[in-house]
Amino acid sequence: MLKKDGVPSPEELEGVKPSQERLEEGPVVIVECMQEIPCDPCYYACPKEAFRPFGDINEKPEIDYEKCNGCSICIANCPGLAIFVLDYNYSEKEGLLKIPYELKPLPEKEEKVIVLNRAGEEIGKGRVVQVLNTKKQDRTAIISIAVPKEILMDARHIRLIRGSTDEG
Amino acid sequence: MRQTDLAIIGAGPAGLAAALEAATAGAKVILLERDEWLGGQLVKQTHQFFGSKKEFAGMRGIDIATHFSEQIEKNKDIEVFTGATALGYYEDGVLTAAYSGRMLKIKPKTMLVASGAMEKMIPFNNNDLPGVYGAGAVQTLMNVYGVAPGKRVLMVGAGNIGLIVSYQLMQAGIEVEAIIEGSSQVGGYWVHASKIRRMGVPILTNHTILKAIGEEKVEGALITEIDENWKPLEGTEREVSVDNICLAVGLSPLAELLWQAGCQMEFSPQLGGYVPVRDEDLETSQEGIYIAGDVAGIEEATSAILEGQLAGISAARKMGFAVEDKKIEQIKENLKSLRAGPVGEHIRQGLAQVER
Amino acid sequence: MRIKDHPILSFAEGKKVEFTFEGKILTGKEGEPIAAALHDAGIRVLRHSPRHNRPRGFFCAIGNCSSCLMVVDGKPNVKVCVTPLQEGMRVQYQKGKGDINAAN
Ligand SMILES: Cc1cc2nc3c(=O)[nH]c(=O)nc-3n(C[C@H](O)[C@H](O)[C@H](O)COP(=O)(O)OP(=O)(O)OC[C@H]3O[C@@H](n4cnc5c(N)ncnc54)[C@H](O)[C@@H]3O)c2cc1C
Numbered sequence: 001m002l003k004k005d006g007v008p009s010p011e012e013l014e015g016v017k018p019s020q021e022r023l024e025e026g027p028v029v030i031v032e033c034m035q036e037i038p039c040d041p042c043y044y045a046c047p048k049e050a051f052r053p054f055g056d057i058n059e060k061p062e063i064d065y066e067k068c069n070g071c072s073i074c075i076a077n078c079p080g081l082a083i084f085v086l087d088y089n090y091s092e093k094e095g096l097l098k099i100p101y102e103l104k105p106l107p108e109k110e111e112k113v114i115v116l117n118r119a120g121e122e123i124g125k126g127r128v129v130q131v132l133n134t135k136k137q138d139r140t141a142i143i144s145i146a147v148p149k150e151i152l153m154d155a156r157h158i159r160l161i162r163g164s165t166d167e168g
Numbered sequence: 169m170r171q172t173d174l175a176i177i178g179a180g181p182a183g184l185a186a187a188l189e190a191a192t193a194g195a196k197v198i199l200l201e202r203d204e205w206l207g208g209q210l211v212k213q214t215h216q217f218f219g220s221k222k223e224f225a226g227m228r229g230i231d232i233a234t235h236f237s238e239q240i241e242k243n244k245d246i247e248v249f250t251g252a253t254a255l256g257y258y259e260d261g262v263l264t265a266a267y268s269g270r271m272l273k274i275k276p277k278t279m280l281v282a283s284g285a286m287e288k289m290i291p292f293n294n295n296d297l298p299g300v301y302g303a304g305a306v307q308t309l310m311n312v313y314g315v316a317p318g319k320r321v322l323m324v325g326a327g328n329i330g331l332i333v334s335y336q337l338m339q340a341g342i343e344v345e346a347i348i349e350g351s352s353q354v355g356g357y358w359v360h361a362s363k364i365r366r367m368g369v370p371i372l373t374n375h376t377i378l379k380a381i382g383e384e385k386v387e388g389a390l391i392t393e394i395d396e397n398w399k400p401l402e403g404t405e406r407e408v409s410v411d412n413i414c415l416a417v418g419l420s421p422l423a424e425l426l427w428q429a430g431c432q433m434e435f436s437p438q439l440g441g442y443v444p445v446r447d448e449d450l451e452t453s454q455e456g457i458y459i460a461g462d463v464a465g466i467e468e469a470t471s472a473i474l475e476g477q478l479a480g481i482s483a484a485r486k487m488g489f490a491v492e493d494k495k496i497e498q499i500k501e502n503l504k505s506l507r508a509g510p511v512g513e514h515i516r517q518g519l520a521q522v523e524r
Numbered sequence: 525m526r527i528k529d530h531p532i533l534s535f536a537e538g539k540k541v542e543f544t545f546e547g548k549i550l551t552g553k554e555g556e557p558i559a560a561a562l563h564d565a566g567i568r569v570l571r572h573s574p575r576h577n578r579p580r581g582f583f584c585a586i587g588n589c590s591s592c593l594m595v596v597d598g599k600p601n602v603k604v605c606v607t608p609l610q611e612g613m614r615v616q617y618q619k620g621k622g623d624i625n626a627a628n
Pocket of ligand 1: 177178180201218252253282285307328422460462463466468470
């Protein structure tokens, strides 16, 4: 449970997941912001106006998944690093996960990485497909990782294999 | 003796915002800052800020500090003294400060205290051992001076500061053994907790530290699970191997000058300790003495900026400078909406108690 | 230990200067607090408390507490967490409350 240990329970997650149909239609955002806090940059970041305007800045973000095309601009604009983009149909067996990443060294394209879930536990391996770190992102890199479809909904972070001490 | 319209003590977000607003309204400002740089807490904060995009949300604290400093330096009506520690405020309205080995004397028409806060300490065995640091010190060492505070850290406290500094430690390549938290809940924003959790750092609620282990410096810590009354649960004690224990157990307002100036003070647990009674324009019970930021109640940077604006502009108005009422109303409105949510509840409660 | 590769920050190289700590030659960056240079060199104990002789180290980093008082160039009670490092400084442990007459 989030307030107990920072890991959302399945029930908590239910509230922020796009529907399975929407997932299968193509790239889409998942905004894991489940607490009312005073924050609104996501709304201003979205070129598609997929985030509903905030009436009160403390409201949780509400997303119109029909407007979202998974463009990923919001990822680096979220101060809480709580936004991810999922492409369920990336390939036959793999889904594509895009995460914000503010660590050094950055992974490289084609690099194999350990995939972690929301509790930091290893749940498989993934392959880095793209590393984006433009000036606009202001030092929050966006890493795209191809992961087995089965773990796409649980995968939320990566650990590099090179130089990894594998504790954690 | 220097004369000025407004003397501001502290150049954190509150003091900086106040200086700009007051100067824009036409006031002459003297800004005193103990550190050698402007920005207060902001200069250590590498993360993007929350709050409203209309203010600075989405910008990193370090960049907000630069943004303000540049504007302040350009402004001819603001005289800045860095490395200047305000020492005392006397009955005749004179403010003194220690500044490069000498004493500055200032007689301002109005004064704003924006001195921020200091860190709280908690009792445990050996809490004076080298290697037990406040979270602010850890941040300063690693983010301002680029020196690693240790190799492996135990973080005490899962409020926003404990969570954010843990994240910053990981960014600096330093391991975090765990974050321990005495209460049964994460006090900081859940998104901060989640981002450190998925990196593999455990957050142990209902846990506390009993002892720092080591002779000359920290070599470990003894931690334990506790019940709702903070009583250790037998058999749950364990040792962790760390060379740094970082305390992020809360802040309390740095209000000495306000006590000295005779401002009416009141204890407010929600606001972090003793804070001055104030009116809705942030004037204290002493006429012409204003407050803004953490010294007025521990909150965050966006509210510190807004309070700074409000106090700066109110002080200017008090001295007869032309100020648009609309502008003041707008700032108050922004503050109100920032505090309107559930995480602002304790602030609303605290303010209800000290606002007259 | 210095932080080298940081995702958000870049630290200025700075001018390297030599200074002594208890007679040992160390290097640090000019202008950084003496305490930062000592910390980088792995020195954690900065003084001993006058009454109970307990080790004391870096603590507040802003010149508030008195955990880091040392003797610098013969002068006692220097807060090394806020005192800029300069070439050739002599940094020493201080005995007890420090003796101003010992300054030379
Ligand atoms: C780790 C951490 C993370 C945070 N993250 C966020 C966040 O994400 N979003 C957010 O909104 N807020 C955040 N905050 C809170 C925010 O930094 C503070 O609320 C804010 O800095 C308060 O502003 P201030 O101007 O009142 O005080 P400060 O920034 O503390 O500035 C006070 C200044 O006064 C100076 N001073 C004190 N006494 C004297 C004296 N006698 N003479 C001269 N100068 C003096 C001090 O040196 C200091 O520079 C965070 C704080 C910390 C510690």
